[in-house]
Amino acid sequence: MSMNEAIHKLMNHRSIRKFKQEPVTKEQLVTIIRAAQMASTSSNMQAYSVIQINDRDKRSRLAALAGNQAYVEECPVFLVWCADLYRLKTACGFAEGEGYIGTTENLVVAITDTALAAQNAVVAAESMGLGAVYIGGIRNQIKEVSALLKLPEYVIPVYGMCLGYPDQSPSIRPRLPYEAVLHEDVYSAENYENLIQAYDETMKQYMLDRTNGTKDTNWTQAMQVKLGTPSRLHMKEFISSQRFWDHDRKAPDSKA
Numbered sequence: 174m175s176m177n178e179a180i181h182k183l184m185n186h187r188s189i190r191k192f193k194q195e196p197v198t199k200e201q202l203v204t205i206i207r208a209a210q211m212a213s214t215s216s217n218m219q220a221y222s223v224i225q226i227n228d229r230d231k232r233s234r235l236a237a238l239a240g241n242q243a244y245v246e247e248c249p250v251f252l253v254w255c256a257d258l259y260r261l262k263t264a265c266g267f268a269e270g271e272g273y274i275g276t277t278e279n280l281v282v283a284i285t286d287t288a289l290a291a292q293n294a295v296v297a298a299e300s301m302g303l304g305a306v307y308i309g310g311i312r313n314q315i316k317e318v319s320a321l322l323k324l325p326e327y328v329i330p331v332y333g334m335c336l337g338y339p340d341q342s343p344s345i346r347p348r349l350p351y352e353a354v355l356h357e358d359v360y361s362a363e364n365y366e367n368l369i370q371a372y373d374e375t376m377k378q379y380m381l382d383r384t385n386g387t388k389d390t391n392w393t394q395a396m397q398v399k400l401g402t403p404s405r406l407h408m409k410e411f412i413s414s415q416r417f418w419d420h421d422r423k424a425p426d427s428k429a
């Protein structure tokens with residue numbers, strides 16, 4: 174594999190869930206956010222916002238709402254990344270009923286923009302020796318989280334992010350063989366069985382090692398549990414209530 178410093182850093186990524194007390198400076202945080210902002214963004218829309226949570230009460234409330242994830246409360250910096258079309262609505266100055274802000278396409282744009290910026294932030298943080306973990310758990314009780322953060326319409330909290338100096342050194346979590354995700358010319362599921370089987374072996378060993386032999390599950394089994402269990406089925410209604418689908422049916426040629 175051809176290596177350089179950036180690739181080496183990317184290949185060494187691991188989520189960090191235990192942090193030193195040592196603070197992240199304001200200057201570091203601003204650098205991380207500015208690096209995040211330089212991610213590509215659809216039509217330069219920059220359809221995301223980041224909320225830094227400093228207030229201790231809000232932190233402990235968010236930790237509880239995210240399913241009692243203690244590191245949300247304990248980490249030096251906690252950010253909430255939001256898909257945001259509200260700033261665009263404000264900028265465009267559309268009156269109620271005007272424009273095409275709340276569309277499924279713009280939902281895809283806003284969530285993509287949020288993810289690209291957030292991952293730039295993780296890469297920037299890791300380049301400084303910091304560690305990070307995303308917290309999708311904030312979507313467990315998304316209405317309560319949104320109320321706590323006073324999010325306006327056209328804004329959705331997508332995930333939180335803990336940042337700080339690592340106080341643990343977990344092993345790198347193996348990924349699928351690259352052949353399982355890289356297709357040539359057309360989509361091909363031909364080798365999935367073999368590739369998944371090979372990955373199952375790797376993940377089984379990884380889980381045994383990581384849990385001192387207590388967790389004997391492979392990837393397929395983990396995914397069967399994950400996808401066989403209902404999860405956050407409130408998302409559709411919440412996204413709708415934030416008006417992300419208000420304008421899908423408003424095109425002039427639409428019969429709706």
Ligand SMILES: Cc1cc2nc3c(=O)[nH]c(=O)nc-3n(C[C@H](O)[C@H](O)[C@H](O)COP(=O)(O)O)c2cc1C
Nearest residue numbers: 186187188190242306307308309310311332345346
């Ligand atoms: C969108 C997103 C949400 C996540 N939510 C959580 C979470 O709520 N709690 C947690 O401990 N890890 C969370 N993670 C971390 C993943 O579990 C982790 O990235 C994955 O298992 C791969 O491990 P690695 O990051 O150490 O390589 C999340 C990751 C992503 C990308």
